Amino acid sequence: MNEIINEHLKNQKVIRSFRGEYFFLSNFYVFKNGLSSEHLYQSMKTKSKLWKVKILSAKTPSDAKKHGKLAPITEDWKIIKIPSMEIVVRSKFFLYSKLKKKLMKTEDAYLIEGNYWHDNFWGDCGCKKCKDITGYNYLGSILMEVRREIIELYGEKK
Numbered sequence: 001m002n003e004i005i006n007e008h009l010k011n012q013k014v015i016r017s018f019r020g021e022y023f024f025l026s027n028f029y030v031f032k033n034g035l036s037s038e039h040l041y042q043s044m045k046t047k048s049k050l051w052k053v054k055i056l057s058a059k060t061p062s063d064a065k066k067h068g069k070l071a072p073i074t075e076d077w078k079i080i081k082i083p084s085m086e087i088v089v090r091s092k093f094f095l096y097s098k099l100k101k102k103l104m105k106t107e108d109a110y111l112i113e114g115n116y117w118h119d120n121f122w123g124d125c126g127c128k129k130c131k132d133i134t135g136y137n138y139l140g141s142i143l144m145e146v147r148r149e150i151i152e153l154y155g156e157k158k
Contacts (some may be wrong), residue, residue, distance in 0.1 A: 017114035028061040040069030
């Protein structure tokens with residue numbers, strides 16, 4: 001995260017990674033049924049029913065991601081990948097009241113999908129190679145938008 005962003009956020013709580021107590025924000029958070037947001041997101045990349053089944057049947061979110069990289073990708077994926085992630089994140093937090101409450105408890109914290117695997121599209125990579133790059137942090141932005149919608153609909157910290 002560059003100095004300009006750090007300066008802008010100096011008076012705001014910032015959650016810089018989706019690990020530990022904030023792992024529920026990650027697409028790799030696994031539900032009781034064994035699926036994750038990553039499973040759903042990766043399955044949206046392809047029109048192939050066979051690949052969708054393979055992705056949704058993956059044992060782990062990591063396996064689902066690997067299958068998603070191998071699947072034939074729909075031709076308009078670059079156009080629909082952000083709206084697809086919005087659908088996935090909204091579904092996760094609107095359907096699961098426990099997660100909805102946890103998201104609301106982050107209050108007005110700035111959410112950053114901090115990582116070290118060079119993902120500067122969905123997050124912000126903090127490795128030495130990426131130190132001068134500010135990630136787009138689309139996942140963090142989507143989470144903050146969904147949180148705002150939930151608080152608007154359900155009230156503060158329910």
